Amino acid sequence: MNIFKKTILTVLASFLIIGNVSAEKIKIGTEGAYPPWNSKDASGNLIGFEVELAQELCKIMKYECTIVEQDWDGMIPALVMRKFDAIMAGMSITDERKKTITFSQGYADEVASLAVMKGSSLEGMDTPEGINLSLGGSSVKKALKTLTDALAGKTVCTQTGTIHQNFLESGDVGSVNVRTYKTQDEVNLDLTSGRCDVALAAAVAFTDYADKSGKPVVLVGPTFSGGAFGNGVGVGIRQADDSAIGKRDAKILKDFNKAINKARKQGIISKLAIKHFGFDASM
C-alpha cells in the first residue's frame, strides 16, 4: 500500500515538474581525465575548468544540464550516437573532426608542449619559445628541423586520437616512433617510468602532473599552436540535419555560441581559466 502511494505521488510530482519547467534538458560529455581541463576528485565527482564552465554556460542558457563521463577514444562516436548532446572535453577544433561533428566558437586555447624527465638529453634544445604552425616561415621550418633531428629514434608518447598524435604523424617532425595511450594519466606514468623518452600534450597537462605528483617532469622545445593543433577548444555538437533532433542540435549550437559570448563579456571564462590554469587561457 505504501509503495503504491509513493508511486502515485512520484508520478504526480513528475507531472508538476514537467508542467512547470520548460527548460531544455541536455547532457554534456566530458572525459574526466585531462586535468586541469576536466578531471575527477577523490570521491569521483567531475571537476575542472570545463565542468565549472559548463555549469556557468548552462545557467546563462537556462538549460538543465547533466555532465556525463565518457572515455576519450569514444567521445565523438558517443556524441554521434546521441549518448549526450555536447562535448566539453578539451577538444580542439580541427578540420578532421569537423568532417564528423560541428563546433561552437572556441572558449579557451592553450599551447601544446613536449615534456621529458629532468636529465634527459633533449633538455636545452635550441628552438624559439613558441611556434605557430599556421604562420610558417623560416623560423618555424628551422625549429621543426631541430625537432626532427632531436626526436629521431626516440619513443614519443601521446594520447590516442588527439591533435598531438595528428601532429606527430603529420611528418612535420619526420617519422617518429609514436606510442599512443588511452588516457593522459597513462602517458604521464610511462614518461616517469622511462618507457617514453618524451611525451607530447597540452603544456598544462604536464605542469599540472608535475605539481601534483612531485615528479621531475620538465617542458622542452617550443610550445606549439596552429596547424595540426587546431583553432582552440570549443563545444562539440552533432551536425544538424532537417529532422526534429537536428533542429534541436542547431538550437543547442546557437545557444552555446550566444552563451560563450556572454560569458566572455562578463569575464566568467577568464576568471575560471585563471583559477584552473594559472593564466588566462580564455579566447
Place this chain on the structure above:
Amino acid sequence: MDFDLMITSFPKLLGATVITLKLLSASLFFGLFLGLFFAILRLNKNIFINKFAYVYSYVFRGTPLLVQIFIIYFGLGQIEYLRSTFLWAVLKEPYWCAIIAFTLNTGAYTSEILRSAFQTIKPGIIEAGKSLGISNKIIFYKIQIPIAIRQSLPAYGNEIILMMKGTSLASTVTLMDLTGVAKYIISTTFKPIEVFIVAGGIYLFMTFIIHNVIKYLEKKYSFLQ
C-alpha cells in the same frame, strides 16, 4: 554503414592480426610449460609445494586479466629499484609485459586443466604399467602425460579461444594488435561499428580455425580412451 571503410580497414586489421597471433602463440607456448609444471606440483604430496602451486593458480584465476596486465605494465614500471635492474630491459617493452601477463594467466588455467586430467586417469592403467615392470618415470612420461593431454583437449581448446580473445587487452598497454589498430582507425574515422564488425569477424574466423583444429585432434587421439 560505410562499406568502403570496412574494405579499406580490412588489410590494416589483417596486418595487425599478425601481432595478435604472435602474442597468442608465445603465451600459449610458455603457458603450456608453466601449466604442466604447476600441474605436477599440484599432484605432489608435499603440502608446501602443493599449496604454492594452488596459491599461484588461485591468484591468477581469481583476478581479472586486465588487472594483471596493468600491474605488470604500469605497476612494476613505477618501482624505481626495478628500473635499475636487468629485468627492466624486458619490462620496458609492452610486448614482453603482455606476454608475461598472458603466460602467467593461461599457465594458471592450464595447470588446473591438466591437474584434473591427471586425476581422471584410471588407477588401473598405471597399475597395468607397473605390473609390466615399467618404471614410474616412464609410466609418467609415456602413459600419464599423453593421456592427460588427450583428456584435457576439449577444456584446453576453450582456454586457447579465451586466451585469443584475451590478447585484445594488449591494446591497453599501447600494443598495436588487432583491437589496437581497430581503435586507432576509429580514432581518426569516428566510425566504431564498421571497424569493430570487421575486427570481430577476424576474431570469429580465428575461433573457427582453433575450434576445428582441436576437434580434429580430439578425433585423431580418441584411441587413447
